Amino acid sequence: MRISELSAQSGVPVPTIKYYLREKLLPEGERSSPTQASYGVAHVQRLGVIRALVDAGVGIAGVRKVVAVLEEPPENPYDLLGAANAAVTPAVSTDLDLTAAFALLDRMGGAPQHCFPEQIAAVAHALATLDRAGFTVPDAVMDAYLEHLGALAEAELAATPDTSIEDAVRYVVLGTALVEPLILALRRVAEQVAASRRFGSGAP
Amino acid sequence: MRISELSAQSGVPVPTIKYYLREKLLPEGERSSPTQASYGVAHVQRLGVIRALVDAGVGIAGVRKVVAVLEEPPENPYDLLGAANAAVTPAVSTDLDLTAAFALLDRMGGAPQHCFPEQIAAVAHALATLDRAGFTVPDAVMDAYLEHLGALAEAELAATPDTSIEDAVRYVVLGTALVEPLILALRRVAEQVAASRRFGSGAP
Known part of the structure; x- marks a missing residue:
């Protein structure tokens, strides 16, 4: 055409x-x-x-990385998924204290070798932003994040298509970046539903 | 000073x-x-x-809404949390088919009255973006999202401080908007940890 x-x-x-x-x-x-x-x-x-x-808010540099992965996919599935995931992880300053981020990784059952530096830096950056705002995630809530995000990631990964490398990369890239707004929107709705349950208002 | x-x-x-x-x-x-x-x-x-x-990427209009909630907090805790949550929910076109979004709300045990229109519109917008990209969230993965995001929201809400209205608003507003980058970053790390577990590569 x-x-x-x-x-x-x-x-x-x-x-x-x-x-x-x-x-x-x-x-x-x-x-x-x-x-x-x-x-x-x-x-x-x-x-x-x-x-x-x-x-989904990915910049041209991120799109370029995704296209590169789609055009020359790595052979090992772990490297493939990692590259696809890292391609859509926004770069942040690496001039950060990574101690707390590594501690969370450890609590998730992971080790530094499991992750791309961008991914740890993104956690450290998010923690630093919270710190600057004087906001502390309560311990019980952080426990819930680690548990439920871990379970969610397992479910996502279990559904990776094995029909072709292109399908798997497309699934990880789009599933990581594009699903984010859905996850955030569902979380807000879930908070609202939980609030109505807790305070008994706004019910039908 | x-x-x-x-x-x-x-x-x-x-x-x-x-x-x-x-x-x-x-x-x-x-x-x-x-x-x-x-x-x-x-x-x-x-x-x-x-x-x-x-x-955290909230625009001036969103900041203005948060400031308004902080300056004149509603009395009912449900309205308070809802207003704080809605203040940091980005506005999207409401010219969207909300059927699928309402179906997800129903599966979460919520009803339309529980939610602000912006929140349902945000879910519909996220679903429409996925549709346009030709990406379908597998059923098992969507089930995992609803279950684990629901549990996560319950844990967040249970930790709302009851020391003062200002503290509660601050917790909801910052906890909703500011924690998002942390949740997304932890999800990516969790995917990486799950991939290393599944494919046995990158392990120490």
């Missing part, structure tokens, strides 16, 4: 498609003449992934 | 403090002369809350 049809099918404007082509996030189409290229289903799928990541 | 000392104590630059004063996010100091005002501990605390929210 031509670029105009690719735009219609994907819902992405032509100038944006041209930008993604220049940025090499989208592979070139097949040249059908010196001024025309032809695009296929793979382009529509790739545009869907890019738009979804952008909508 | 003078504005220069307030800046030093809070780590917020003087021009930013002046901006917050103009935006009425920070109450005026006590006039000590026609050109000078005096600030106190309450200003340092308020600046800590504002900076924390801004760092």
